[in-house]
Amino acid sequence: MPIKSNVNYRNRGMFLEHIINDTNQYYLREDKAIIYKKPTPIKVLNVSYRSKKTTIINKAVFSETSTLDYNGIYKGKYIEFDAKECRSKTSFPLSNIKNHQMIHIKNILNHGGIVFLIIFMNNRFYLFDGKDLLDFVNNNDRKSIPIETIERQGHIINEGFIPRLDYISVVENIYFKENNYGEFKK
Amino acid sequence: MPIKSNVNYRNRGMFLEHIINDTNQYYLREDKAIIYKKPTPIKVLNVSYRSKKTTIINKAVFSETSTLDYNGIYKGKYIEFDAKECRSKTSFPLSNIKNHQMIHIKNILNHGGIVFLIIFMNNRFYLFDGKDLLDFVNNNDRKSIPIETIERQGHIINEGFIPRLDYISVVENIYFKENNYGEFKK
Numbered sequence A, B: 001m002p003i004k005s006n007v008n009y010r011n012r013g014m015f016l017e018h019i020i021n022d023t024n025q026y027y028l029r030e031d032k033a034i035i036y037k038k039p040t041p042i043k044v045l046n047v048s049y050r051s052k053k054t055t056i057i058n059k060a061v062f063s064e065t066s067t068l069d070y071n072g073i074y075k076g077k078y079i080e081f082d083a084k085e086c087r088s089k090t091s092f093p094l095s096n097i098k099n100h101q102m103i104h105i106k107n108i109l110n111h112g113g114i115v116f117l118i119i120f121m122n123n124r125f126y127l128f129d130g131k132d133l134l135d136f137v138n139n140n141d142r143k144s145i146p147i148e149t150i151e152r153q154g155h156i157i158n159e160g161f162i163p164r165l166d167y168i169s170v171v172e173n174i175y176f177k178e179n180n181y182g183e184f185k186k
Helices: A002-029 A099-110 A130-139 A147-153 A167-177 B002-029 B099-110 B130-139 B147-153 B167-177
Strands: A034-037 A042-049 A055-062 A070-074 A077-085 A091-093 A114-121 A124-129 A144-146 A155-157 B034-037 B042-049 B055-062 B070-074 B077-086 B091-093 B114-121 B124-129 B144-146 B155-157
Touching: A002 A034, A002 A070, A002 A077, A002 A114, A002 A167, A034 B099, A077 A099, A077 A167, A077 B077, A091 A147, A099 A114, A099 A130, A099 B034, A114 A130, A114 A147, A114 A167, A124 A130, A124 A147, A124 A167, A144 A147, A155 A167, B002 B034, B002 B070, B002 B077, B002 B114, B002 B167, B077 B091, B077 B099, B077 B167, B091 B147, B099 B114, B099 B130, B114 B130, B114 B147, B114 B167, B124 B130, B124 B147, B124 B167, B144 B147, B155 B167
Parallel strands: A077 A114, B077 B114
Antiparallel strands: A034 A070, A042 A055, A055 B055, A070 A077, A091 A144, A114 A124, A124 A155, B034 B070, B042 B055, B070 B077, B091 B144, B114 B124, B124 B155
16 A cells, blocks of 8 residues: 555654654743754745735745754753654665755854754664764765664664653753763764 | 835845845854854645655745744854844834744743844944843833934944954854853843
8 A cells, every 4th residue: 555655654754853843842841942943944936915914925845954954052052953764774874964964064063062863763763963973974985874873873862751752861961961072072 | 206115125124134144154154153044934835746856835824933033053152133124213113023032032041042133223233132122121111122222232233344244243242252241141
């Protein structure tokens, strides 16, 4: 049943975004962190004006972003990340991250920001640090990160009830507590 | 000539955004700060799929944002601001800032972020601190900030050539140098 499987995949595609948005609303309510998903940029091709205040977009296409999807602030620090669902059980394709996003990740690290990916793979959630991502890309010719590397270097984020995906507690452990990372892992 | 004046106003409306975007590109090139304008959020009402990869938006409307338009990182610190052109020469209408944006500004301040407005008024550019904005709102019943207050509490940003509006040097002076502000003005 290819149609059903297609629907499931779309649902899965929204699943990660959905639980992260839920979690971000929880963080906001609890005043723990302020993280928003950036709107998807669009290129507007045609508009009409229904009134002075209402503009109707009649034609537009989604366009690419130079940055990652989520950003905000936690304990005064700048945080940015992207959320990726990975269908492959054996490796995470680097084609998921565009070249200008790689440059952006490097820039954020250079400016002392916290930057990472949340990868949903094999029914697990991993926080994968931006520096580890850049190191992998710089030291490998591979077009994907093998699951073994993700399991070794990534940090499991446990799924919960409230909040549904408490990635900030993992951020706290990695970037604010472990001394071997320095103030920030660099 | 009302049509001409309308066109001028639209041009002016884009002018501030344009010079800030130019400036942000300069900061990015010079590796001084990483600040992006967030895309305007839209509510998609109808789409069609031209191919697996191309989605055409057939109907959409712009929607409101809970946050401010620009955010990013400077010297490891989270920065967020909004840019407002003000036609009135005597006061800045607070209707420019929505209630949920006020709450957002308060939250960002509580988390140690730098937050402000850039107000273009009387052909001058002012950086107006988020804390001063909240204080004004809390201590006044007025629906607008008089120009005298903006001149007294705001910080002039000089227009230049490259970059065109070097607001980061003003941020540096206000939030990173002046001891009377504490680490951050609070």
